[in-house]
Structure formats: structure tokens, C-alpha cells
Amino acid sequence: MVKLAFGSIGDSCSLGSFKAYLAEFISTLLFVFAGVGSAIAYNKLTSDASLDPAGLVAVALAHAFALFVGVSMAANISGGHLNPAVTFGLAIGGYITILTGIFYWIAQLLGSIVACFLLKYVTSGKSIPTHGVAAGMNAFEGVVMEIIITFALVYTVYATAADPKKGSLGTIAPIAIGFIVGANILAAGPFSGGSMNPARSFGPAVASGNFSQNWIYWVGPLIGGGLAGLIYGDIFIGCYTPLPVSEDYA
Template identity: 55%
Template structure:
């Protein structure tokens, strides 16, 4: 695997017009996603139905947010996805950093809009009783690995753009994997897979207990997925002609 030698040295990314447009796109896409997902969580009052409502709201909103942001920024909507793209050599350090800032600000704005628009609290994601932080980190790592692996397979891998336009279904695939993970692991640790989506509710509700879990697990899973997909599935010959999707 050949990592790009200039990946951490492109200072011009900070002022590049394309980067500014991409960062704005990440802010808007993340706001759209977190607003819908947080609304679904805050308005669901029946506990058995809450999980299904959150899974559906998150899956639908994420599919739309990814599709909306794809042309301008790649539609990351998630610091773990951006980190995986950086580790895999598909995103510069500067652009990854600015994406993170935009994603966090988009999440914060969305949560404040939900709080004041619905007059409902925005619950922070947290661990269920009996789930320790070690198991939660493992769950978040595994789920985010699957998410970022799906992103690579359907949107980043150059082969996905030469076989029946697989990237056209990328937003749906990404939404489905996140929704499925919420149904499976939501009762245990909330199934975040997204540090930005966890940060906004934590800030608005000022609830920080075990918040670090929702950074360590997703970033570890996303970084591993980006590294191993590039190492195992993207050949050096493909690297020579692939375009910068992100």
C-alpha cells in the first residue's frame, strides 16, 4: 500500500476554495443528520418503540445526509469516517481536522435546534446498566469498523465506481448498516459510531459520563477499517489512477 507522501503537508488546504465548500457541506450534512436522529430519540416516549424509532430516523437521515454531502465533501458526516479516510490515505490531515470542526459544530447546532424547537430534552448517549466501559469500547469499535468498511467498499474503492455504479447505492448501504447496528447494540451502549453525534447531545444536556467511550471506540474502528481496506483490497495499480473521492 502506498500512502500519499504529501498527506500531512498540504497547508494550502486551509485556504483552498474547494476545502471551504467541503467543510460547509459537512456542517450542513451533519446538522441535517443529527437533527433528525436527535428528534427521533427525544420524541420517542415508549421504550420498546424508542429503539426502532431511533434506528429508522438515524438510518433515513444518514442516507440523506451522505447523499447531500457526497458531491462536495464525500458526505462523511462522522469524524470516524474522516479519520478512516485519513488513515487510508484518502484525506489530508488539514482537511480531516476542518471536517471534524464542521461536524462537531453541525451536531451542536442541530441539538440546540431540537431542544428549542420541540421543547424536549436531547438525551445524551450512555451505557446501559451492567455494560462496562471495556465492552462498550469493543462494541463501538466493531460497529464503526463495519460502518467505515462499508463506506470504503461502496464509495471510496475505485472498483465501486466501475462496476454498475455501486457508489450510487452507497448512502442507502451506509444508512442500513448504522440502523442495523442500533437495533443490535442500542440497548447496551446506545450504538453511536459517531463522535460528533454523541458530542452535541452531551454538550446540550451537559452529560459527560463515559463520553470518552464514544470517541475512542469509533476512531479506533474507523482507523482500522481505513487501514485494512487499503492494505488488503486496494492494489497499488489502482492507486495510480484513482481520483480523490474525498
């Protein structure tokens, strides 16, 4: 059962909420800077626009490490979402209100956009790589791939951070979340790009001016994140947990 709650202006515009939005902005900026920057750096070092297996591993590790650090930095302030799909999945389970979630989205998208323009500046105008499905795949296959891997990510968030019965798992949540993202990039990178994160895809699209397949990285992750919130929240948690519970990742 969906547990969406709209929320109030007072709660979403409090000083604590603005601190949470700033934390999401900074953490998403640093995550995207490291993730996109790793792809730019690899292309520069190899003079090759396509990633070979070593490059895929390097980019996956960069995203895993950066997300682990980003979640850890923001966890006690905003919950450390860094991802509109995570925010949406937690909203489905009643862990964050719609209104606060919208402000989270704005902060995350702005952080990604700023990160990509900073990368463009500090690399002397290097092209910003965007997500797109591989040759031979169609858009629907890309959406399904993104649904599956984002489901895995948000399910991991619930299991290690949002479940009230998580116990000591909460202390390793950022590690588990970073690991699942790295593993999913290794699995899906050569096919859909392995985004799992609309903000991670939107920033590069804005900086490069290429929105041709960007919708895939909204539809797929939001469906996957929403399904994870619905399934884990209803089957394994089974009760509404009100906002805010900032120390519990949400």
C-alpha cells in the same frame, strides 16, 4: 500500512475546501437533528425515557434514513462523511489529509452541537438524550461494541464508495451506508447506544452538559474506523489514492 499525509494550508483553505466544510456542517446538522429528534419525539409520545423494541426500530430507521439523505446531499461536495470516525478511516487510507480532516471534524462537531441546541429550543427545553452504556455493561465492553460497529460502517464506506474498483456500487453507497448504521443501531442500541459517530455523541453531550461517558464514543469509533481504513486500504485496495477525489465519497 498507514498512509497519513499532513497536507498543506493552501489545499485545506481553498474555496472548494470551505464549500466542503460547509457541506459537512449542514449535512451533519440535519442528520443529528433527525436522529436525536427521533429519540426526543419518541420519549414525548410515550412519556417513557427508555426505548421499547418499537422505539428502537423507529430510532434506527430515523438514523438510517437521515444518514442516507445526508450522505447523498454532501457526496459530490465534501464526500459526505458526516462522522469524524469516517474521516479518520479515510485519512488512514490516504483519501484525505490530516489538515483537511481536522477541518472536517470541526465542521461535523459544530453541526452536531448546533443541531442539539436547535432541538432544545424548538422542543421548549426538552432534555437531550446522550449516549451511555447500558446497566450491567462496563466501559471497556462499550468501547469494544463501538469498535466493532464502527468498523462495519467504515468498511462499508470503503467497499461501496472509496474502492476504485467499486463500479456501479458507488451509486448505491449512501443506501448501503444508511442501512449498516440502522442495522448496527438495532444490534448495539440497547447496549452501547449504537453511536459509531463521535459527532453524534458530542453534540448531545454539549447541549446537556453531560460528558460522563463521552470518551467511549471517541475511542471506540476512532479505533474501529482506523482499523477498517487500514485493513481495507492495505488488503483490498493496496495502493495510495491521492486527495481530492470528491466524487468518490472522499
